[in-house]
């Protein structure tokens with residue numbers, strides 16, 4: 001399977017002039033054997049693997065040399081750095097440079113730690129994979145955020161919640177005896193983009209993984225990942241003291257419960273000395289939590305934080321709190337609960353907040369909690385897996401979506417207090433800064449199902465390391481490394497990828513519409529869905545009626561908008577001024593509301609759905625043109641998926657428009673293709689509902 005190697009393909013370079021320049025400048029690898037610990041060893045191995053792949057059997061200069069290691073481990077590097085007066089003051093900062101004299105080049109790959117050297121190797125190989133010049137080579141970078149963590153929503157049964165790329169990577173049955181070789185490739189892929197942590201289990205998991213029999217398995221994974229600088233974390237079910245410990249309470253202030261957790265944590269550290277800590281979903285969607293005992297989130301988080309602190313661990317306590325009893329607009333719950341607790345959390349207790357207040361919608365305004373807890377470290381939780389963006393069937397490159405959140409100005413400390421700067425600790429200075437991403441990797445042969453979906457794993461890591469990188473740059477790198485460097489290939493795929501998020505929004509939930517999926521899964525449309533509890537139904541969210549459409553979250557409605565800082569409220573409370581991408585998120589407006597384009601809202605809605613469909617049709621043509629220019633296998637897979645995506649886009653458009661038209665009672669604009677069938681057809685269409693299919697739990 002061509003996709004297995006992800007972006008670490010290291011195919012031999014075909015372009016002669018580039019190859020010649022590399023061959024004459026990249027000499028023998030010189031690595032001091034002293035203190036060659038496992039991390040430096042894997043760094044050296046990766047470098048060899050990369051160079052022998054990229055440079056093939058071509059003869060490398062015997063005058064040039066390539067030094068790799070840290071100053072403390074390699075005296076030659078120490079000498080060069082001293083001469084240049086180079087010091088490192090940042091954790092895991094790497095430095096890669098070339099010093100060329102006539103026909104002799106010295107390349108140095110070094111950094112502030114062994115781990116930094118490994119990151120430097122990957123940066124150097126990326127440089128070569130993307131055909132950048134060696135002359136003037138100078139790469140220096142340090143992560144802006146300390147913890148860059150994948151969250152796997154993997155169950156011990158190996159099903160993965162909200163993902164369709166196969167079963168869980170973790171083969172619990174064979175662990176700890178058998179280490180699947182692909183665990184190492186997983187670690188390489190993660191380390192290559194700077195990911196340094198992985199939560200192995202689902203936030204909805206039971207407590208079994210905390211049983212010693214499982215901790216032993218976890219330890220085997222931790223041992224495998226350690227050389228790559230990846231720490232393992234687990235989810236901690238709050239009621240574990242009852243289920244595993246046989247106690248009759250999980251009250252976080254009960255000394256017996258506290259002792260149980262202290263002992264459990266100490267036990268884990270015996271197996272995994274560098275265990276990262278816990279991720280916890282509590283008092284949300286039925287998960288147990290401290291509120292049952294009249295305690296709050298801070299009480300719960302601090303109990304675990306105190307147990308972890310002596311060992312250097314952290315607890316990531318999720319702000320995704322979603323009650324079974326509806327007290328107010330769900331949009332408001334996290335802000336209400338967590339702003340009250342600001343100042344109460346321990347330094348190693350982090351509040352992990354989803355990018356938006358509802359739930360990973362195709363486009364969601366940033367969460368009002370960002371910037372609203374000056375004394376609490378907040379982690380940003382992104383979703384790499386495409387729960388609401390077409391699963392692993394639809395092509396959607398998510399860096400542009402994440403950039404919107406990162407760039408969003410919260411105004412917490414005046415203008416420029418972007419979400420990115422809240423998260424990296426520069427708005428309020430915080431330790432333990434964290435970026436989390438819900439993983440899309442499974443045991444599909446190519447890891448992610450849709451070949452382009454791997455770009456989201458890549459982009460997550462790159463942005464977690466450096467949130468200032470542009471979507472364009474990340475796409476460009478990824479395409480060159482994953483496919484090839486031909487400009488037609490790079491341009492065509494980049495154009496599709498960069499447009500794709502907006503396109504998916506256009507044909508599914510444009511203009512601020514959200515949560516209008518069909519009952520029981522999060523794949524296809526069901527704007528008519530109106531059963532069970534109100535906030536599980538689509539009609540609760542779109543609120544279409546004869547007067548108009550949209551959710552009034554201003555002062556005249558739920559005033560969820562009032563949770564944002566005043567500068568934001570001022571901009572967004574006026575339907576004429578709000579960014580139209582969020583219009584129906586915050587406002588209920590008339591079908592005849594005049595949009596920036598001059599069209600009425602109804603017409604704009606129709607035209608937007610149609611544009612989404614048309615875009616996918618264009619991609620089919622453009623992708624066709626790549627035939628023969630990339631490998632046949634991946635070409636065929638994407639081509640096939642695009643046909644399905646196009647059919648799905650038409651279904652979304654037709655289902656939504658024929659339903660909304662029952663309220664708007666206005667004709668379709670002439671330039672769109674009207675739905676082929678009547679509404680009943682879409683309502684009864686059960687394609688997405690295959691009993692027993694993984695999508696059932698979507």
Ligand SMILES: CO[C@H]1[C@H](O)[C@@H](O)[C@H](O)O[C@@H]1C(=O)O
Pocket residue numbers: 153161162203204281285320359
């Ligand atoms: C892991 O549970 C998920 C649940 O499947 C998902 O539909 C919801 O959106 O979010 C939950 C969460 O983030 O906790």
